Amino acid sequence: xxxxxxxxxxxxxxxxxxxxxxxxxxxxxxxxxxxxxxxxxxxxxxxxxxxxxxxxxxxxxxxxxxxxxxxxxxxxxxxxxxxxxxxxxxxxxxxxxxxxxxxxxxxxxxxxxxxxxxxxxxxxxxxxxxxxxxxxxxxxxxxxxxxxxxxxxxxxxxxxxxxxxxxxxxxxxxxxxxxxxxxxxxxxxxxxxxxxxxxxxxxxxxxxxxxxxxxxxxxxxxxxxxxxxxxxxxxxxxxxxxxxxxxxxxxxxxxxxxxxxxxx
Numbered sequence: 001x002x003x004x005x006x007x008x009x010x011x012x013x014x015x016x017x018x019x020x021x022x023x024x025x026x027x028x029x030x031x032x033x034x035x036x037x038x039x040x041x042x043x044x045x046x047x048x049x050x051x052x053x054x055x056x057x058x059x060x061x062x063x064x065x066x067x068x069x070x071x072x073x074x075x076x077x078x079x080x081x082x083x084x085x086x087x088x089x090x091x092x093x094x095x096x097x098x099x100x101x102x103x104x105x106x107x108x109x110x111x112x113x114x115x116x117x118x119x120x121x122x123x124x125x126x127x128x129x130x131x132x133x134x135x136x137x138x139x140x141x142x143x144x145x146x147x148x149x150x151x152x153x154x155x156x157x158x159x160x161x162x163x164x165x166x167x168x169x170x171x172x173x174x175x176x177x178x179x180x181x182x183x184x185x186x187x188x189x190x191x192x193x194x195x196x197x198x199x200x201x202x203x204x205x206x207x208x209x210x211x212x213x214x215x216x217x218x219x220x221x222x223x224x225x226x227x228x229x230x231x232x233x234x235x236x237x238x239x240x241x242x243x244x245x246x247x248x249x250x251x252x253x254x255x256x257x258x259x260x261x262x263x264x
Contacts, residue, residue, distance in 0.1 A: 003080075005125045011137040013091035018083040019125050022046070027074035032067075036086045036099055039063040040111070040118055044079030045200060048072070050106055053164055054213045058200035060112030062147065064103045071106070076250075082118055082125075084140060095141070098148055108160060109147055110197050117143055159184075160198050167207045171214050172234040175207045212248045215241075219257040226253045 003021035010016065015035060022044075030049075039046070045058045050071035057063045065071060067088070090096050121139045124132045166180055180203055181191040195203050211233050218229045230241035245253045 007125055007128065007133065007136065010133050013087045013093070013096045014137055014140055015085040015087050017121075017125060017136060017140070018085070019081075019122055020083065021080045022075050022078055024076055024078040026078070028072060030070050030072040032070045033065070033085070034067050034088045036067055036096070036103075037065040038084040038086075039065065040082045040084075040114065042080045042082060042115070042118060042122070044075065044077060046073055046075045046079045046081065048106075049074075049213065052217075053106075053168070054210060055106075055108050056200045056206075056209070057108060060110065060115055061200070062109045062111045062114070064099075064107040064109070066100070066104065066106065069106060082122055095144060099144070102148055108198065111147060114143060114146065117146075159194060163195065163198075163203075163206075164210075167203075167210050170207070171211050172232060174234065175204060177203055208244065209248070212245060215245060215253065216249070216256065219253060226257075229253070 003019070005019045007017045008015070039048075039057065040062045041057050041059055043059050045056055048055045048057055048063055048065075048071055050069055055063070086096055086099065117139065121136060121143070124136045124139070162184070163180070166183060167175065177188045177191065181188045184191060186194075192202050195201070195206060199206050201209070215229055215233055218224055218232070219226070224232070226241075227238050230238050233241070235241035235244070242253060245256075249256055251259070
């Protein structure tokens with residue numbers, strides 16, 4: 001099986017299908033597309049950021065990125081994806097319209113049940129025959145319809161949005177599981193289970209990721225001293241912040257500010 005491949009000239013509404021294996025440390029800066037893009041992670045984890053929010057997309061999860069939504073991607077340890085880009089123009093069967101009406105915002109779906117279907121689809125990526133492309137389009141139709149018809153999508157999206165709102169509103173303080181669970185009127189164990197299903201990590205780890213992501217944003221987009229950033233994000237001292245930041249980003253905060261400023 002190839003690590004990287006692209007198939008074009010597919011039947012509508014598909015623009016192309018891509019298979020990518022990204023190595024650790026890969027990233028792409030904020031950008032957007034005029035078309036809907038689907039990213040299904042077959043292995044590893046990719047981090048997608050948009051509008052100040054950050055999502056970890058792991059094996060068995062599908063990210064739906066609407067047209068003209070500015071977003072960036074990065075991976076710490078590498079990941080493999082199957083990507084599907086839809087055409088900009090409406091298609092005669094109305095699949096583009098169905099997708100746009102159902103998913104107006106960035107959506108992350110937990111779809112491990114699609115792993116087999118995706119694996120079978122990937123096998124066809126290596127073939128560039130007309131038959132293979134028709135077969136791929138038929139398989140992608142089934143994948144598309146499987147989550148368009150899924151009644152749990154709305155519930156999953158509501159949970160994600162509410163949890164991110166709570167955690168993003170608490171970046172300057174410690175998060176207590178029982179208090180977050182009370183907001184959802186569920187047990188802490190159920191909260192942890194749902195969070196791991198939707199984000200690939202527990203509540204505390206997700207909150208810590210959001211704090212570090214905010215720290216990265218402040219390092220790049222402000223002249224705040226690092227000690228002030230640490231204090232603003234609720235770290236009890238600079239050494240604690242420095243340890244957590246280096247553990248997560250694999251470089252010091254000062255090196256991140258210096259290297260990224262040059263890179264950008």
